[in-house]
Amino acid sequence: MLDFFILISRGKRFVRLFVCLLFSLLFLLLFALLAGLTIFDNQHNNIIHDYVARNDDIIVLSTTFFENSQSFPPNTAVILFNSVQVFHLKHSTLNVIAETFDGNKEIKFEIHPVINKLPFFCKWVPYLAIGQVPEDPVLLKLSTNGKDGMELSLRNPYRTSHNVVACFSPMFLNERWQLLLSTVEVYSHYGAFLHFYVRSMITDLFDLVKSNKNVKINAWPSLKMGNYRAASPTFNPNTELEFRNQASAMTDCLLLYKDSAKFIMFPDPDDFIIPTLGRTYKEEFIKMFEMFPTAGALAFNMTQTEIESTTSPFRYSPLSLLSSIKFKGEQRWGKLVVRPEKVDSVWIHKTYGLKKGYEQKTVPIQLNSALHFRFWNFTERPKNRSAPFYDPTLSLQENRTVFKLSDGLRIEKKFKNHIRNNYQIFSRLPSVSLYYPLIESCYNRIFYEKTNIGTCKGPEYCNIPPFIGLRCTNVASEFVTYKSYKNVFIHQLVSAEFEESENGCTL
Template sequence: MSKKWKQVTSDLRLPWSKILVVLAVLITFVYWSRSGDEDPFEQEMSQMELLEESSNAFIHSAYYYKTSNSLGENAVAIVATMSQSAVVDLNKYQMKIVGTNSTTRLITIATMSTEHNPDGGCDYTTVLIQTNTVKNLGKLELASKGRLHTLPILEPKKEAPKPVIFCIAPLFAAEQWQSLLMNYHVSKRFGAHLHVYVTTLVEQYYQLAREFNDKEMISIQAWLSVKFTQVEAPFAEPNRILELRNPAAAYTDCLLQYKEAAQFVGFLEMEDLLFPVNANTYYEEFEREYEGSYHISALYYQVLEQQSFKSSSPEQQSIADFVGNMNTVSAAKLGRTVVRPQRYNSTWTHFSTQVDKKPVYLTEQQEDPLFMEKKAVKTNAVLSFRQMETVLNITTITSLPMNPMSSDVKLLSAEQADEINEDIQKTLNIPSIAKIAKDLPTQEFYTPYLKRCISGQKSGKKFCVNTKDCELPNNATLVCRHSDALYHSGWTMMPYTFHFATEPYYTRNLGCYQ
């Protein structure tokens, strides 16, 4: 071949690398320009799953795990509260998740898992939205009908203050500061850290909880009411068709935060106390109860309702008097759970409705699976101190009570009680806490109204027990701190318009029960 012909063929050679780049850009543009109705996935969902009306979903949190023992690599776990009326079955509904990093955009289909009272009638339910996405996630979006909704990305905790975390259900119009004092010191003595969700607190209780938080004694987190700032269609007040103050979503959020950091996570109310009567610490008791089994989904503790007395004076706080005056009234219908976080991804208030009966394969050769199920703890129980009478001078107890589940073991030893009491007084002598303690409320105002309201509501498939229906009287002398935030609404989308909040804070302007 002559040099001249070689020069001609070289001049005719096409710039294939540039052409391929242009084609890739055009294909991407065409894909994202397609209407939702042209997407086969969207067509399938509209034909099979969607009802005629659109509805709303509130996103509480979206966590990204670079690696997770149970969720896998580059996992995304989103906690949402969603209406069940927009789709036939939320557990079968599929959602597009778009993950983007500096070089890649990836679309995946997320799975949905609902957590709600199986015997209740609330329309709104807690939902875990879960998928796996790109490495080094920089942007997270929900996609529907050609529109995208961007979510703030949160990082789960890498370390836990203690190996056992107790997630405390959202406090609402709360004023029983004695419960915080006792729960904190009992949990501390036996090796657990409290993560407390706060919706509303009376001012002095809030100041005490905030001081505990600032000193890293507990963790408090604002728990926001479900609100929609912009909607095109009329909608029912979500908090009237949402169970209580949404504890299932709070518990699920807490579980996901500590999923890779804690050894055990328990779900309690602030009025609950758990003593590890079968061991020296919570960790030891929980390990012993799990017995190395791979198919135990959770430890399920019975709840025993107690009547007792509490002192209105901070100086008279004593764990021995607190439990020594107790009288077991009844056993609650439902219990409390403690879990290994690797085996739980979401939960209802009392247990997960998703985990039990989940197949477990211990080896590749195993043909018949085991099935996950919760284990009922027979020798211990959670004690619920909701029925407390406030007195100025409480009767001093010299003999500690027995474990209600066993007649031959004390609830706690005299040495343990002395250690807890000494620690209580040490805490109350901290100057900043001592200053707050002088102004703590000596009487309850909201608590009796709330108890009557909730206990008086009907329950069952046609009813939704909630706090929004509780009409609490105003009290000009009682200032409350209410959690609030900047609320955002996304594009109107089918079947769900998504809403979320950022920059949470506590305000005096909303009262105690909005």
Template sequence: MMELRTMKILFFSVITTVYLLSFFVVPPIWEDADQYLIRYDKFKKEVTEKIFGDPLTNTDAYIINTYYYPKSKSLGENALAMVLLMNRNTMRDITKYKMQLVATNGTGESVTVTPRILKEAYANCAYINIITHSNVIENMKKLEIVNGETRMEIPFRSPRVTAPAPFIICISPQFVAEQWQIFVAHAHIAHYFGGHLHLYITSMLESYFNLVKEYEKLGYVTADFWMRYKFPNSTLDSPEPNSNVEWRNQAGAHTDCLLQYKEVASFISFVDLDDVLVPRGFDSYFDEFSNLFYFHPNILTFQYPKREIMLHNKPNIQNINLVEQFSHSWFGTYEDTGKIVARPVDLDSMWIHRSFYVPDKKFRVVDHNFLLHMQRPVDTNGQDPITYEMRSFQIYKHLKLNESVLEPVQRELEALLNSTHFKEVAAKLPTHAYYFPIMFRCYFEKYYKSLDNTCPNGEGCLIPQRSDFPCIHSDADYKSGPSMNPITFHFHENARWSKDIGCYT
């Protein structure tokens, strides 16, 4: 039997021989040494990732927005917060990545910081929502990411200094959006009870977009850009970002909205457009939420469950009756996972349904109210546009809203409809659903039906383009920074609305 010492010597000799042959003997005598090294590097990369989890090649990241707070109640003085999309395979634990930032003030003084990194992601996607927090220098005028001798300047902006309402409702990004009836209902209900919609838009029917802009003028909504991700100069073999991010990076939009209103809103929520909340037992959102936090002082986030309500779309805005739509007893037979309400000072980041940095003992599901989920309205012709995976509805009299609650909201809508200009804008809205059943079918087949471990998103859906349904799409100037190790950073400037891109996710 071979002694252990002899076995160790033999093993070390074999490893050393293989190493010397691989790097110093074979390449010079092999006619195609470059191809040999390429194949060897690929093999080395695959083995390392398999065993250790850290790749040996560079990755890409996209900087969505960066905010500078001279004074923050929760983040401290001269605080910096950045929302990014990063490749989770950059290292085994992406939160351990040591980003180097250099902040410079107006007199040339600078500080170098390594920010704290938070990860708000759940699905098995290559790109994940990342948030960084740090404190830099007073009167910062310039911000750079530094890697050795390589520097890249990062654009930054100030958070909002006022809030249009005490309660900000952050809406998930809209894409190929056409359900204007749901927007009208949500905008009026939210406005009446003291809320304001912050609506992220990737693409939307032009007539619907024009309606949103009219509501923006009236102070009901803020329309904001939500970009597709583009890497003008990506690293080798980099995954396509839009196909490899969870639900179009809703978590990134929610976090961006949080950071915009962090210092000025009393309360904030993160919902889909078809999730509307009506206060129960209180005259306003502010009163209901204040009551919750008063009686549960140790809770940071309250989650309102969702329950689907039967809804019939109307072909024109003059026919919309909010009392008829919501003061009835037909509801879905079960509740879905809800969305949260929080005080923005209590959160530093956000996922889709909650923040992973709020412990369970500080998280509470509300039992006195719920979100009205307007997911699948019956179309204007009386037909259900979704004829598969039908939901079961029953009469639940105890859930019915009192008609008197929504009557003043309906009067506000009717008063708005007296405007001649508003009527002209509304007259161009589509009278039936076209894209909604297409997108729902794609999501159903790609994700809800299969329930596999792939990355859930809307990429790959077949979206027919129609000249009679033109879309407005977000656009910008996309930039790539210099190549850095291990991450090359990308960002955009000059965000704008475009009529030339089409209706895409």
């Protein structure tokens, strides 16, 4: 009998030991899981923290109303906004109240990420919220309580027809007039209407570009949030937006010209696409999309080039600049051209907003590419050369020149005519670059040299000193905040205007 009780006692000890070991193992597993999630969260811009957060912020940039569109049902409104990269996983819709003469109607606007990629290396990304509203609404407002709300500032898309529109990425601290003046002349010559987004630019260059009738310039502000917010008081959303909120600007431009342009291009100011299949962009793109009938978007691979120019406005020549092109044999990400009725949003190198049945295709580099004017050399007297051969892979397989000399001569002539009418402004352009070397050094460090891959990269990480006495055109903006939407603080851009400064350019 005694032996029996001893066995029972030992059994209980084994059970207790087993239970202790089991709880210890579970604790270790839980600790490892939490540690792993913490490491993952830190490595992926706090994506888990943002997902479990109770409240969120959104910043509304624009609301475009399409009464009759080739892309949307009648009376569709499209809200463009920024928020954390997991916002669409937490909120599938935005609640909009449409006030009409017949009463109010509640509408669910479906949310679509512009960058449908998780995890993304920037915490904040652009979104579209799309909904069909009653005919002739008096106003639209974001609201979850049926009473008050954030009234949306409605705008209409542009109606003036264009064969091709070039929507350029936002420019800041811009002073490289040798580049921008050639950009305007080349794209205009081949039949594109140019739309620029500007955050800051030296005033003389701004005035010179603005004077061109084939150009439109919109102010592109940095983002601001009010005191009522979900984020911490010290958080600056601009540090977590990819390259000055570039995808938002590109999508904003797409929405503006969606029903008035046959084709829309999305280059940087230092990317040059020169037609090869036709005399104009229109002819080029018609033929290319015929080659790729299922394409809603075409990507032109970017090929690196070296160019030569002068620091003196009086010796400057667009033809000389184009003639100096030297290929480096290096290719990078593509630049997009889209059929706007087939695409609802665009990212820098890819569109996730294609209509059903359409895809993005890459143009073979032997056929054409976007020439990236990446490496600059300056000389006192630039030479007039013949048009260089198109040789992006340094293989001399293509027996054709980058451009026709007759086109280069026409570009030069149009440039001189434009400058003749604006000579006083042109003569004041600087011979010394202040901002460009600083930005180039910064971008080489944070982008081209691929350091800190996991961090969001943009000009906010560049150390730019003030230049007192430098005339610049900057952007002044105003945002308003609404705090009563359920679990979301709404900040909306209500104005963005250009203002001149005598104390340099701002980011």
